Amino acid sequence: MKIVETIAEVRAQVKEWRAQGLSVGLVPTMGYLHEGHKSLIDRAVAENDKVVVSVFVNPMQFGVGEDLESYPRDMERDSALCENAGAALIFHPQPEEMYHKDFSSFVDMNTLTKGLCGKTRPIHFRGVCTVVSKLFNIVQPDKAYFGQKDAQQLAVIRHMVSDLNFGIEIVGCPIVREADGLAKSSRNTYLNEQERKAAVVLNQSLQAAQDLYENGERSAAVLSAAIREKLAAEPLAKPDYVEIVDWNTLEPVETIQDSVLMAIAVYIGKTRLIDNRIL
Amino acid sequence: MKIVETIAEVRAQVKEWRAQGLSVGLVPTMGYLHEGHKSLIDRAVAENDKVVVSVFVNPMQFGVGEDLESYPRDMERDSALCENAGAALIFHPQPEEMYHKDFSSFVDMNTLTKGLCGKTRPIHFRGVCTVVSKLFNIVQPDKAYFGQKDAQQLAVIRHMVSDLNFGIEIVGCPIVREADGLAKSSRNTYLNEQERKAAVVLNQSLQAAQDLYENGERSAAVLSAAIREKLAAEPLAKPDYVEIVDWNTLEPVETIQDSVLMAIAVYIGKTRLIDNRIL
Numbered sequence: 001m002k003i004v005e006t007i008a009e010v011r012a013q014v015k016e017w018r019a020q021g022l023s024v025g026l027v028p029t030m031g032y033l034h035e036g037h038k039s040l041i042d043r044a045v046a047e048n049d050k051v052v053v054s055v056f057v058n059p060m061q062f063g064v065g066e067d068l069e070s071y072p073r074d075m076e077r078d079s080a081l082c083e084n085a086g087a088a089l090i091f092h093p094q095p096e097e098m099y100h101k102d103f104s105s106f107v108d109m110n111t112l113t114k115g116l117c118g119k120t121r122p123i124h125f126r127g128v129c130t131v132v133s134k135l136f137n138i139v140q141p142d143k144a145y146f147g148q149k150d151a152q153q154l155a156v157i158r159h160m161v162s163d164l165n166f167g168i169e170i171v172g173c174p175i176v177r178e179a180d181g182l183a184k185s186s187r188n189t190y191l192n193e194q195e196r197k198a199a200v201v202l203n204q205s206l207q208a209a210q211d212l213y214e215n216g217e218r219s220a221a222v223l224s225a226a227i228r229e230k231l232a233a234e235p236l237a238k239p240d241y242v243e244i245v246d247w248n249t250l251e252p253v254e255t256i257q258d259s260v261l262m263a264i265a266v267y268i269g270k271t272r273l274i275d276n277r278i279l
Numbered sequence: 280m281k282i283v284e285t286i287a288e289v290r291a292q293v294k295e296w297r298a299q300g301l302s303v304g305l306v307p308t309m310g311y312l313h314e315g316h317k318s319l320i321d322r323a324v325a326e327n328d329k330v331v332v333s334v335f336v337n338p339m340q341f342g343v344g345e346d347l348e349s350y351p352r353d354m355e356r357d358s359a360l361c362e363n364a365g366a367a368l369i370f371h372p373q374p375e376e377m378y379h380k381d382f383s384s385f386v387d388m389n390t391l392t393k394g395l396c397g398k399t400r401p402i403h404f405r406g407v408c409t410v411v412s413k414l415f416n417i418v419q420p421d422k423a424y425f426g427q428k429d430a431q432q433l434a435v436i437r438h439m440v441s442d443l444n445f446g447i448e449i450v451g452c453p454i455v456r457e458a459d460g461l462a463k464s465s466r467n468t469y470l471n472e473q474e475r476k477a478a479v480v481l482n483q484s485l486q487a488a489q490d491l492y493e494n495g496e497r498s499a500a501v502l503s504a505a506i507r508e509k510l511a512a513e514p515l516a517k518p519d520y521v522e523i524v525d526w527n528t529l530e531p532v533e534t535i536q537d538s539v540l541m542a543i544a545v546y547i548g549k550t551r552l553i554d555n556r557i558l
Contacts, residue, residue: 007444102528104390105408105442111383129384130443137444163384164409165286165416249381 001083003090007138010052010091014139022049026141028132031055031092032072032186033081036176040145043173045086052139053082054091056098060106061127072189091139098134107133112159112250116152116243116263117274125156132157136166143169149176149183151261151276155250175275177203183275190271198236199268202275205230209262210277218256220244231266240265240272247278280362282369286417289331289370293418296367301328305420307411310334310371311351311465312360315455319424322452324365331418332361333370335377339385340406351468370418377413386412391438391529395431395522395542396553404435411436415445422448428455428462430540430555434529454554456482462554469550477515478547481554484509488541489556497535499523510545519544519551526557 004010014024025048027040033055044051055078062068075092082090106126112118113125136144146154154172161170176184181203182196191199208230209223217223227242245252247259256279263276283289293303304327306319312334323330334357341347354371361369385405391397392404415423425433433451440449455463460482461475470478487509488502496502506521524531526538535558542555 011446100441102390102438103442105386105388105439107384107386107412107443109384111381133386134442134444137446140446159381160384162379163382163413164386165413167290167416167419 001079001087001089003079003092005091005093006097007093010089010138013089014052017050023143024048024139024141025051026135026139026144027051027053027087028135028144028146029053029055030057030071030186031078032074032189033078034176034184034186036147036149036184038081038085039176040147040173041082041085041087043171044143044145047143047171048141050088051086052089052091052141053078053087054093054135054139056091056093056131058098058127058131059095060099060130061124063121063123066121067187067190070190072186091135098131106130107160107164109156109159109163112152112156115245115250115252116241117265118152120240120265125153128153129156129160133160133164133166136168141168143171145171145173147176148172148174148276148278149185150274151247151263151278152250155247155261181207183273185273187271187273191268195236195269195271198234199271199273201231201234201237201268202264202266202273206262206264206275206277210279213256213279220253220256220260223256223262227262227264231264236268238267240267280358280366280368282358282371284370284372285376286372289368289417292368293331296329302422303327303418303420304330305414305418305423306330306332306366307414307423307425308332308334309336309350309465310357311353311468312357313455313463313465315426315428315463317360317364318455319426319452320361320364320366322450323422323424326422326450327420329367330365331368331370331420332366333372333414333418335370335372335410337377337406337410338374339378339409340403342400342402345400346466346469349469351465370414377410385409386439386443388435388438388442391431391435394524394529394531395520396544397431399519399544404432407432408435408439412439412443412445415447420447422450424450424452426455427451427453427555427557428464428553430526430542430557431529434526434540460486462552464552466550466552470547474515474548474550477513478552480510480513480516480547481543481545481552485541485543485554485556489558492535492558499532499535499539502535502541506541506543510543515547517546519546 025044107129108126205227247261260279304323386408387405484506526540539558
């Protein structure tokens with residue numbers, strides 16, 4: 001496995017692979033890889049001849065006062081994980097490589113990005129769409145892999161790919177959880193012991209709603225009340241949002257019919273965590 | 280030469296060419312092709328194995344009250360011109376093929392698009408960047424050809440390609456003029472006989488400034504005054520803007536040193552025409 005820091009090196013490597021007729025999968029990450037990321041890389045390795053993992057904490061998707069500086073980094077561990085999983089290349093650019101000093105372009109959309117995380121993180125998805133467009137253009141993969149943990153991101157990327165005609169298949173992969181149900185996240189590392197225990201309430205609250213759904217409940221208001229009630233019982237938890245939306249449009253629904261996303265963002269102490277279920 | 284209306288047909292054709300190891304050039308146009316477009320196609324044919332000409336009057340780059348509806352169209356003549364010039368494929372999509380009903384993504388930039396034509400056409404370059412990104416993703420050409428007549432567009436596309444890492448070489452081609460110096464434009468067809476005569480003032484005013492420059496004048500204010508004076512002498516001409524800017528950043532300059540763009544937009548009657556010189 002190679003680790004490269006420049007766009008030119010990635011292009012040269014991919015060109016070589018293409019000349020050999022090999023297929024290429026891309027797993028875009030911000031590093032500090034956990035088993036969730038590993039499941040994406042595993043799937044990419046199974047479905048492509050060569051897999052590129054990008055490790056880049058993208059400044060453009062962090063707002064003022066967010067955790068850009070403190071976001072955890074560990075390239076040594078990340079490299080080992082990628083190598084063991086069978087990735088062929090890590091692209092690990094410095095911010096200057098991705099954003100030269102006159103950089104001013106962006107990719108954004110008028111729907112899907114305003115609600116859910118977009119409400120408290122207004123520039124977040126602009127940053128995500130822009131960096132993912134750049135990575136798509138640099139790597140030009142056949143397929144790219146995103147976790148369903150970031151459900152809104154997955155929906156936004158799928159929409160962008162369709163709108164802008166990227167010739168890339170987007171593969172969404174299921175959430176990977178800790179033994180007690182907490183969704184794996186690089187940000188779990190921010191939690192102290194007490195908060196870590198409390199954080200299990202995210203998954204539990206969604207499970208409570210899913211149980212109701214499986215018993216026939218179809219009212220979004222009832223499901224959402226169940227989630228809020230469960231969250232309210234945990235003193236360390238402060239909900240940012242609890243939303244039940246259409247999985248394609250991310251618009252709120254009243255009655256659950258087709259594919260619906262139950263998504264929550266919850267502060268556990270100072271750490272903002274997200275989790276979701278697709279019904 | 281083939282004419283196709285769907286994205287899928289373009290992709291299939293380009294894939295076939297790529298499998299044969301052929302290079303592909305793209306000439307994006309809004310149709311109603313004239314000798315300016317022909318010069319782009321000629322150059323593309325000379326430099327690539329296969330050339331795709333897109334003919335699409337892009338609704339997204341027209342503002343309210345602009346000439347989207349009246350913009351001239353003539354596919355029969357366009358096809359003949361492309362075929363004679365040696366193009367291999369015309370991509371002529373309907374608006375619904377390019378913008379499905381849930382379309383909401385866009386590509387834009389924070390610099391280069393605010394001044395010059397962007398001042399009176401605030402959404403224009405967002406539409407241009409978006410449709411050109413789509414065309415780049417659909418055709419995935421090696422090179423794409425743009426006329427220097429739309430100088431700001433050329434600068435914007437070059438900046439976008441650099442920022443977003445499109446692996447495409449942008450080739451700018453010189454302005455083609457009528458015998459009396461009027462820059463070729465599909466919009467010249469809007470002019471009546473009297474206006475057509477008056478329209479020559481655009482080129483003449485730029486020539487006056489260029490003459491001064493060639494005699495050693497380096498003050499942007501002096502050159503711009505010379506342009507305005509010449510335009511003021513033509514009763515049918517009403518300047519929209521007269522600007523002297525850096526050719527890379529499109530920011531106004533005071534003293535002419537490096538590569539500088541003198542750009543003007545002038546109403547001749549109701550028709551807005553543009554012209555420019557790069558010094």
